[in-house]
Amino acid sequence: MTRSIYDQLDALDRLIAEGEKRHAGQVARIEQLNENGQCATGARGMLQNIKTHLAALRARRAQLQIMRTKS
Secondary structure (H helix, E strand, O other): OOOOHHHHHHHHHHHHHHHHHHHHHHHHHHHHHHHOOOOOHHHHHHHHHHHHHHHHHHHHHHHHHHHHHHO
């Protein structure tokens, strides 16, 4: 059984909120590494992955929002 658009939007909203928390935590981690003079290359790579994932989630949410308004 497929989930309704509303259920999918709710799930995406939760995933986006979690991703934004991870983003903020990763930014803080990078700042901490920089302050301690440590290499942040890996952390920056992870931050890019988080950004990419969030962009995909937001794009999917936008698609569903359009579908919702058309129905």
